Structures are given as C-alpha cells and as structure tokens.
Amino acid sequence: MPPTRAALPDAVAGSLSLACLIHCLALPVAVATVPAMAQWFVMPESLHMILFALALPVSSLALWRGQSRHERAYPASVGAAGLALMAAGLIIHDWETPLTVAGALLLAWAHLANWLARKADCPG
Numbered sequence: 001m002p003p004t005r006a007a008l009p010d011a012v013a014g015s016l017s018l019a020c021l022i023h024c025l026a027l028p029v030a031v032a033t034v035p036a037m038a039q040w041f042v043m044p045e046s047l048h049m050i051l052f053a054l055a056l057p058v059s060s061l062a063l064w065r066g067q068s069r070h071e072r073a074y075p076a077s078v079g080a081a082g083l084a085l086m087a088a089g090l091i092i093h094d095w096e097t098p099l100t101v102a103g104a105l106l107l108a109w110a111h112l113a114n115w116l117a118r119k120a121d122c123p124g
C-alpha cells in the first residue's frame, strides 16, 4: 500500500532510520559472516552524516505537522530525543554506533506513533 501524501514524510524519515539500523546492525554481521560481502557493501564514512542531514528536515516537518494536527506531543518529543542522540553519535565517535542505533530506534518509533496518531484522528 503506497503511503498517502500526508504519511509520506513519516514513511521517508522512518525509512531513513531503518536504513541506519541496517547499516549499523545487520551489515557488520553480514560482513563478519561472509567477509567477501565487504567489497559489495562499501559504505562511506560519512553515511551517518548524510542520513542525519536528510532525516533532520524530513523528521522535523513530519513531527511538527503531526503535532499541530493531532495535538499529541509525545511523537515529536520522542523524535527530538532520537535526533539529539543521532547528533551526539556524530560528535562522540567512540559511542557512534550505540548512540546512532538508539537514536534511530527512537526516531522510527516517533514516526510510527505519529502515523498511528494521524490515522486514529483522520480516518480515510
């Protein structure tokens, strides 16, 4: 089912956080299991920066619009916490993966909650 126009920013931002979870969690496992895969999955060092730069405006738009529409503050609060953790992961390199994974999970949760809240308030 393709996302409706109102759901599109949530779908895009949710997909970006999922892309980062796959990059941070599944890819190292895949490369460790089948080392030959490493040459097929060359990820730029700047991937987190790129994902964050894309997620920040899309997430902000989706969560801000959601909050003004359905007047529930928690998806935006959870999303802001997720974006803050992802930003911290870009700065604190020793903690990059755990901070980014935690941030991406919070962000995915925020967009799911935002989407569910909009669906509950505006059926159809």
Ligand SMILES: [Zn+2]
Pocket (backbone or CB within 6 Å): 019, 020, 021, 023, 024, 048, 100
């Ligand atoms: Zn990642």
